[in-house]
Amino acid sequence: AQSVTQLGSHVSVSEGALVLLRCNYSSSVPPYLFWYVQYPNQGLQLLLKYTSAATLVKGINGFEAEFKKSETSFHLTKPSAHMSDAAEYFCAVTPGGYSTLTFGKGTMLLVSP
């Protein structure tokens, strides 16, 4: 079984500041990990994914995440926040293959001018 914990339901940053959204996972097998973003009244868009290749994964819109097996973490970062980054972010885990994704509860990112 797998699960995801996202620390902080809301994160507030100023424009230009570092963005850090935390995700810890639990999985009985080596996991595949994903970050999705959801803008208001829209579906989920894939930001990036970890599929057991490089542990530092780069995604769209300047986001990246690092897989740390020892810490069972997959935190999402962006060096400089932009107003357009304001959205809800979901971390998800799967053992892959024929299994489906298990999502965290999400973190709402608020960006102030």
Next chain:
Amino acid sequence: ETGVTQSPTHLIKTRGQQVTLRCSSQSGHNTVSWYQQALGQGPQFIFQYYREEENGRGNFPPRFSGLQFPNYSSELNVNALELDDSALYLCASSFRQGDTGELFFGEGSRLTVL
């Protein structure tokens, strides 16, 4: 390449009614998954369809049912609607053959039950 499309985008029903939501999978994808996203929550897995058969189900009662058609499109049916069924229903497609589990989502159907 055509993405995942869902219809209708919004609908309002009353308690006890039945609803059907529709999903067209992305071109080349053979698997469809349905998720329920209640307000302020992450998506919760309802079920998955592969080759027209249900293949995996989350913790949802039998009044949630589905179909997958030969062209891989899918329907989600919910009978005897309850107030708590109000949510965004997301359809996601994927190509299921040793894949990494990545899902491609539609925009969702927002259901309001009064």
